[in-house]
Every structure is written in C-alpha cells, then in structure tokens.
Amino acid sequence: MAAKRSGAQGKRSPRTDASLRSVQEPPLSLERIVATAVELLDAEGVDGLKMRRLADRLGSGAMSLYWHVDNKEEVFDLALDSVLEYRAPPQTVESQDWRGEVVHMLEDWRASMLRHPWSASLLPRRALGPNILSRLERLSKALSRAGVADADLNVAIWSLWNYVIGATITRASFDLSDDDRAAAQQRLTRLSERYPTIERTRLLLDNDWDGAFRKGLDFLLDGLTPR
Amino acid sequence: MAAKRSGAQGKRSPRTDASLRSVQEPPLSLERIVATAVELLDAEGVDGLKMRRLADRLGSGAMSLYWHVDNKEEVFDLALDSVLEYRAPPQTVESQDWRGEVVHMLEDWRASMLRHPWSASLLPRRALGPNILSRLERLSKALSRAGVADADLNVAIWSLWNYVIGATITRASFDLSDDDRAAAQQRLTRLSERYPTIERTRLLLDNDWDGAFRKGLDFLLDGLTPR
DNA sequence: CGATTGACTCGTACGGCGTACGATTCAATC
DNA sequence: GATTGAATCGTACGCCGTACGAGTCAATCG
Numbered sequence: 181m182a183a184k185r186s187g188a189q190g191k192r193s194p195r196t197d198a199s200l201r202s203v204q205e206p207p208l209s210l211e212r213i214v215a216t217a218v219e220l221l222d223a224e225g226v227d228g229l230k231m232r233r234l235a236d237r238l239g240s241g242a243m244s245l246y247w248h249v250d251n252k253e254e255v256f257d258l259a260l261d262s263v264l265e266y267r268a269p270p271q272t273v274e275s276q277d278w279r280g281e282v283v284h285m286l287e288d289w290r291a292s293m294l295r296h297p298w299s300a301s302l303l304p305r306r307a308l309g310p311n312i313l314s315r316l317e318r319l320s321k322a323l324s325r326a327g328v329a330d331a332d333l334n335v336a337i338w339s340l341w342n343y344v345i346g347a348t349i350t351r352a353s354f355d356l357s358d359d360d361r362a363a364a365q366q367r368l369t370r371l372s373e374r375y376p377t378i379e380r381t382r383l384l385l386d387n388d389w390d391g392a393f394r395k396g397l398d399f400l401l402d403g404l405t406p407r
Numbered sequence: 408m409a410a411k412r413s414g415a416q417g418k419r420s421p422r423t424d425a426s427l428r429s430v431q432e433p434p435l436s437l438e439r440i441v442a443t444a445v446e447l448l449d450a451e452g453v454d455g456l457k458m459r460r461l462a463d464r465l466g467s468g469a470m471s472l473y474w475h476v477d478n479k480e481e482v483f484d485l486a487l488d489s490v491l492e493y494r495a496p497p498q499t500v501e502s503q504d505w506r507g508e509v510v511h512m513l514e515d516w517r518a519s520m521l522r523h524p525w526s527a528s529l530l531p532r533r534a535l536g537p538n539i540l541s542r543l544e545r546l547s548k549a550l551s552r553a554g555v556a557d558a559d560l561n562v563a564i565w566s567l568w569n570y571v572i573g574a575t576i577t578r579a580s581f582d583l584s585d586d587d588r589a590a591a592q593q594r595l596t597r598l599s600e601r602y603p604t605i606e607r608t609r610l611l612l613d614n615d616w617d618g619a620f621r622k623g624l625d626f627l628l629d630g631l632t633p634r
Numbered sequence: 635c636g637a638t639t640g641a642c643t644c645g646t647a648c649g650g651c652g653t654a655c656g657a658t659t660c661a662a663t664c
Numbered sequence: 665g666a667t668t669g670a671a672t673c674g675t676a677c678g679c680c681g682t683a684c685g686a687g688t689c690a691a692t693c694g
Contacts (some may be wrong), residue, residue, distance in 0.1 A: 208671080231652065241673040243653075248671090252652065304528055304580040306587075308611070313602055320604035333608045335615075338577065339623030343566075346573025350565065353531040360533075375540055377547035381560045384535070388562075396566030399630025400623065435642080458681065468644040470682075475642095479681065 208240055210248045210258070217259045221298045229255070253305075260302045261309025264292060266318065278326035279401060285319060286340060286397060290348050297352040303345050316341075327406045336404040343400055351389045361385055435467055437475045437485070444486045448525045456482070487529045488536025491519055493545065505553035506628060512546055513567060513624060517575050524579040530572050543568075554633045563631040570627055578616045588612055 206212065216237050220229050231252055235242040249255055269284065293299045308316075320337060328336050356364060364384055372379045433439065443464050447456050458479055462469040476482055496511065520526045535543075547564060555563050583591060591611055599606045 230650085232650090235673095243655095243674080244672045246653070301528075301531055304576045306580050306583075313598075313605065316610065317602045317605050320608065320610065324604060330608055333604075334610050334613075335619040335622050337610060338574075338614065338616075338619050339570075339626070342573030342577050342623070343570050344573070345576065346569030346571070347565075349531045349572065349576075350569050353533050356533075371540075375544045377551060377560075378540065378544050381547065381557055383543065383547065383561050383564060386561075387565065389565075392562040392565050395562050396569070396627065396631070399566070399627055403626025403629055404623070457679085459679090462644095470645080470684095471643045473682070 208244055208248060213245060213248055214258045214262050217255050218263060221259055222296055226298045256302055257307040260299055261311045263296045263299050264311040266315050278322055282322050286344055290344055293348045300348040300352050339400060339404060347393045435471055435475060440472060440475055441485045441489050444482050445490060448486055449523055453525045483529055484534040487526055488538045490523045490526050491538040493542050505549055509549050513571055517571055520575045527572060527575040527579050566627060566631060574620045
C-alpha cells in the first residue's frame with residue numbers, strides 16, 4: 181500500500197547504487213526536488229514549472245515526485261518558503277537601532293523576492309511556511325521592542341507586509357525591458373491627450389524603484405512607530 | 408480567411424434570429440463575453456474560468472469565443488479592467504479637499520477589487536487597460552493639485568499603488584473562514600513556543616482589515632503630501 | 635433575381651497537462 | 665530464503681487551450 185511519506189521519513193537507507201540510472205544521479209529527496217524547482221522557476225517562470233520537466237531535470241520519472249510530494253501545489257508552496265529563509269546579520273546583540281533592524285529586514289525580504297521574481301506572485305496563497313512565519317515573528321519582536329503597543333502591532337505588521345509585497349509585485353511586473361519600454365512609450369504618446377499627467381511624469385517609463393521603496397517605507401515607519 | 412475582429416467591428420448587423428439557438432440567446436459580443444467572464448470568476452475563482460465553461464454560460468460553442476478574443480489571457484485582461492471602472496462621486500467641483508478625494512479614490516479602488524476577489528491577483532500582469540490608466544491619471548492629478556511636485560509624483564503614486572494592491576491581495580487571501588481560522592488556531596498553538604509573538608497578538612486570527620488599511624494609508628499620505 | 639462576400643459560429647482534433655493506478659525494484663528485516 | 669515496505673516509474677485517463685476548416689446566414693452587388 182505504502183502510506184507515502186507521512187511526516188516521519190522512512191528509516192531504510194535510500195537506494196544508493198544508481199544501477200540503471202544514467203550516470204551517477206543522486207537519489208530523489210524533498211530537498212533536491214525543492215532546490216531544482218527553484219532553479220526551474222528562476223529559469224522559466226511560474227508557467228514553466230511542469231511536473232514532467234521538473235522530473236527531467238532530476239533525472240527521474242515524473243511520477244516519482246509524487247512519493248515525496250502530494251501534488252504540484254505543494255511544490256510551489258515549498259519553493260516559495262525555501263526562498264524566504266532569513267539569514268540574520270552577524271548578530272548585532274542588543275542593538276538599540278530598532279528602526280535600522282526593521283528596515284534591514286524588510287529590504288532583505290524584498291531583495292530575496294526580487295532575486296526570484298516568481299515568488300512575489302506566489303505569496304498570496306495562504307500557505308505560511310516556517311520561513312515566512314519566522315520572518316513575521318522576528319518583525320513582530322523588533323517592532324515590539326521599538327515600543328509599538330500590542331494593540332497596534334497587527335496594524336503595523338500588516339501595513340508593512342502589504343507595502344513590501346505590493347512593491348515587490350509591482351517591481352517584478354513593471355520593470356520593463358527596453359523593448360517593452362519602447363512599446364509602452366509609443367502606446368502612451370498615442371493616448372497622450374487622455375492621460376497627460378501620466379505622460380508628463382513618465383510614470384510607466386522611468387522609475388527609481390529602489391529609492392521609491394525606501395522613501396515610502398520611511399513614511400510608513402514614521403507613522404507606525406512611536407516618535 | 409476572415410481577418411478576425413480587427414479593431415473596427417464589422418458593419419453588418421449581427422445575426423438576430425436565434426433560429427437554432429436553444430431559447431432566445433442574444434448573440435455573442437465582447438461585452439457579453441466579458442460580463443459573463445466576470446460572473447464566472449466571481450462564482451468559481453481564477454481556476455474556475457475555462458473557455459468551455461464560459462461558452463456554456465453564453466449558450467455558444469467554445470470556439471466561437473475566439474472570434475471576439477485572441478486567447479484566454481485576453482479574457483482575463485478584459486475582465487480585470489472592466490471591474491476597475493471608476494465612477495466618480497457626484498462631482499465635487501473644485502473641491503478643496505484633496506486629501507479626502509485621494510482617500511476616497513483609493514478606498515473605492517480597494518472596495519472594487521474586494522467585490523471581485525480574483526481581481527487583485529490578476530493585477531500583476533502588466534496589461535494596463537483604459538480603466539486602470541484612467542484611475543492612475545486621476546490619482547496623479549489629485550496629488551498634483553495637493554501640491555506634490557512632479558519630481559515626487561511617481562514615488563507617491565507607486566507607494567500608494569503598492570500599498571493598495573498589497574492590502575487587497577492580503578485581505579483577499581488571509582480573510583479566513585471560520586473553519587480555516589480553527590485550523591490555523593490549532594496549528595499555531597502547537598507551535599506556540601516558536602512563534603510566541605504571533606500567537607500573543609493573534610496576528611493571523613483576528614484583524615480589523617478595514618481599520619488597518621485606513622490607518623496605514625493615513626501614515627503614507629502624511630509622509631507623501633506636503634504638510 | 636441569383637451569385638458572391640464576409641461576419642460569425644462551431645465540431646473535431648491535437649498536443650500537453652496533472653495525476654490515479656498498479657507493477658516493479660531492491661535493501662533491510664525476519 | 666521469504667517477506668516487507670520504501671521508492672521508482674510506465675501507462676493511461678480526463679481535461680485543458682486552441683488550430684483548422686467547414687458551415688450558416690445577412691447584406692451586397694451584378
């Protein structure tokens with residue numbers, strides 16, 4: 181019957197001989213699957229991840245994946261969470277600089293997601309993996325130490341969360357290539373009398389995304405944290 | 408050959424007799440297709456929209472849709488933009504209350520998207536339809552009249568845009584049903600020593616989404632607009 | 635009036651997807 | 665040596681988006 185991988189992994193050592201395997205493929209494992217899924221997502225985007233292709237890259241049959249994973253959704257969830265692991269800076273013990281800490285955490289979060297542009301669009305699935313939760317926990321703690329009252333903490337967390345994922349999604353989808361920019365340019369000049377302000381400020385064409393992110397974040401933090 | 412619907416719609420009057428059609432189905436049209444797609448999306452979510460089902464609802468064959476539309480992607484783009492139409496309030500001519508105007512626009516935007524929870528997750532496709540563009544144009548104008556310098560306008564617009572779509576996506580995906588809440592509750596208490604702050608503040612369980620949105624928005628506007 | 639045209643509809647078919655199912659393999663155990 | 669169970673994988677099924685080409689009918693033209 182095989183209860184499938186059920187939380188507790190099997191005890192037998194996994195097959196190690198590669199008898200028929202093409203060259204010297206290591207055996208499947210959840211870790212390899214997730215790591216390869218991230219590679220594939222980086223290379224081909226969300227639509228490029230197919231179970232068969234993932235299996236090809238792993239040198240295995242497509243159906244072998246389903247021993248380690250319930251379905252494709254779970255691959256997405258695991259890939260997303262794996263990309264959001266937070267490596268804290270070299271331990272600024274008892275740092276008094278709460279604000280700097282929070283800013284660093286949020287900028288690192290955004291950077292992690294921009295390194296894997298597909299990740300932002302996967303966030304709005306409510307699967308909160310351990311890495312996401314631990315980021316939220318850290319953020320809560322830092323804000324709490326910064327003096328934000330418990331009653332205001334959720335508002336603060338969600339405001340920041342919303343801002344970060346919004347900024348990341350926007351950046352990932354509206355950071356146009358030169359070709360795209362030329363096309364947008366053309367389309368806009370054709371409609372210039374309808375959208376004069378957009379055209380004047382070149383809203384869709386030139387943007388200092390990083391600077392804008394930092395500025396809006398500062399304003400939010402000014403409001404959310406006491407004095 | 409049929410160059411397909413190419414911008415200029417045909418001039419002949421469309422077939423009107425419903426000869427073989429089951430009852431009294433009106434003929435296909437882009438408007439009907441988009442309206443029905445919105446219905447279907449509201450009822451079944453993003454994954455529930457299939458060309459065959461859409462055609463069923465319209466009382467037509469699946470392939471008939473492709474006369475009016477290039478592909479499924481275009482259906483999504485049109486449905487999204489149609490949902491974002493902005494009906495301005497009863498003309499507050501020369502209103503001096505720029506801030507109130509901006510807040511109203513952004514809250515209306517969020518409300519429009521929450522009425523169609525699938526819409527938020529479709530925004531990060533760079534297809535900017537006329538309704539989205541016109542919202543951006545209005546917003547730009549209002550902020551400009553509020554005294555925001557051109558040089559700061561893009562930062563302001565994007566900050567607000569990011570905040571609004573982030574908040575909407577979050578709200579749409581984390582507003583748990585009672586069952587979900589119970590499950591999350593259970594999972595969290597099991598991990599309570601790992602995420603004590605999250606548990607203490609009930610971050611994932613109880614939220615005043617509307618209040619939080621409004622508060623964060625106020626802070627952003629405080630920073631973004633002069634004095 | 636009959637022939638032609640072109641807007642519009644749709645049945646069939648194809649390739650690709652996620653994955654259910656059952657057979658197979660092999661190391662560890664008895 | 666027989667049994668067990670973890671892990672792999674080939675085949676097949678149902679569903680998807682849509683290419684293709686044939687069909688239908690109203691308006692047009694001679």
